[in-house]
Amino acid sequence: MASPRSAFGALVRAWRDRLAPADAGFTVTDGRRAPGLRREELAQLAGLSVDYVLRLEQGRARNPSAQVVGALARALQLSRAERDQLYRSAGLLAPQDGTVNTHVPAGIQRLAARLGDVPIGVFSADWTLVWWNTMWSAVFGDAAAVPPAERNLARALFGHGLAHAAMLPVRSERGPDAFEASIVADLKDAVSRYPGDVQLDRLVRELRDGSDAFAHYWATQTTAAQHTTDRKTIRHPVIGDLRLDCDVLVVPGADLRMVTYTAATGSSDAGKLDLLRVTGARTAIALP
Known part of the structure; x- marks a missing residue:
C-alpha cells in the first residue's frame, strides 16, 4: 500500500x-x-x-x-x-465551507492564460492574490518572490512586511484616498459574509492594531464603497509612469475578482506595455 x-x-x-x-x-x-x-x-x-x-x-x-x-x-x-x-x-483538512475561497476554476485560468497580452491577477474575497499571468509579473513584479501570507493587497497597503515595502506607487483618478478606502470596504463586506473565517479575522485584527489609517477607514467606510473600475497611474521603476484602465471582473459562483489592466490602442501607455511584454521586466513586487 x-x-x-x-x-x-x-x-x-x-x-x-x-x-x-x-x-x-x-x-x-x-x-x-x-x-x-x-x-x-x-x-x-x-x-x-x-x-x-x-x-x-x-x-x-x-x-x-x-x-x-x-x-x-x-x-x-x-x-x-x-x-x-x-x-x-497531504494529511490536511480540505478548505471548509464558510471560509474565503482561494480555488481558481480551471476555466478561469484557461481564459486568463489566453489573454496573455493583458496583465491579469486573480484575487480572493479578502484581496489575496491567488493567480497571476506573465504580464502581471512584468508590470508589478513576480509575486512568487513574496511569501504566500504577504500576497495580500490590504497587507501591501497597510502592513509593514515585504509586500508593503516593495509595493509600487499607485495613484487613483478617483482621489488620493479612494483606492485604500475601497479595499477596506471590500474587507468589511468579506467579514460580513465569512464571519467564521479565522485567517480573515486575524488579518483584520492585525491591520486594525497595526495601522492607524486602516483603523480609520474601518470605522468610517461602508461596503457601498467597494473597489470597482478605475484608472490608475503606476510608477514603474524601469519605464516610468503607466496610466492604465483597471477593471475588476467578478467570477460568479467562486467569489473571486479578476483584475485586468489595459491601455487604449496606439497610446504611449500601450507602447510601454508592449515594451514590457517583449522585455519581461520583472524588477518590482506589487499587488495593486
Whole structure:
C-alpha cells in the first residue's frame, strides 16, 4: 500500500502530466516530448522551487503546508473534488465551507492564460492574490518572490512586511484616498459574509492594531464603497509612469475578482506595455 507521501507525489505527477501547457499559458514548441507540464513549469506556476516540486513528487519532502497544497491545486487546475483529495493525501483538512475561497476554476485560468497580452491577477474575497499571468509579473513584479501570507493587497497597503515595502506607487483618478478606502470596504463586506473565517479575522485584527489609517477607514467606510473600475497611474521603476484602465471582473459562483489592466490602442501607455511584454521586466513586487 502506498504511503501518504508517495500517494501525494503520484497525484501531483499524474495531474501534471494531464495538464496541457497551452491551457496553463505556456507556448508549445515542436521539440516538446511530453504532453503535460514540465516540472519547472509547475514550479513556476505554483511559486515553488523546482527542487521542492521534485522532492514532493518523489515523496522526499514531508508535510507540505496548506499554502503549498493550495498553490499546487491552482497550478494544476484541479476541480474542487480533486483539490480536496490532494489536501487529504497531504494529511490536511480540505478548505471548509464558510471560509474565503482561494480555488481558481480551471476555466478561469484557461481564459486568463489566453489573454496573455493583458496583465491579469486573480484575487480572493479578502484581496489575496491567488493567480497571476506573465504580464502581471512584468508590470508589478513576480509575486512568487513574496511569501504566500504577504500576497495580500490590504497587507501591501497597510502592513509593514515585504509586500508593503516593495509595493509600487499607485495613484487613483478617483482621489488620493479612494483606492485604500475601497479595499477596506471590500474587507468589511468579506467579514460580513465569512464571519467564521479565522485567517480573515486575524488579518483584520492585525491591520486594525497595526495601522492607524486602516483603523480609520474601518470605522468610517461602508461596503457601498467597494473597489470597482478605475484608472490608475503606476510608477514603474524601469519605464516610468503607466496610466492604465483597471477593471475588476467578478467570477460568479467562486467569489473571486479578476483584475485586468489595459491601455487604449496606439497610446504611449500601450507602447510601454508592449515594451514590457517583449522585455519581461520583472524588477518590482506589487499587488495593486
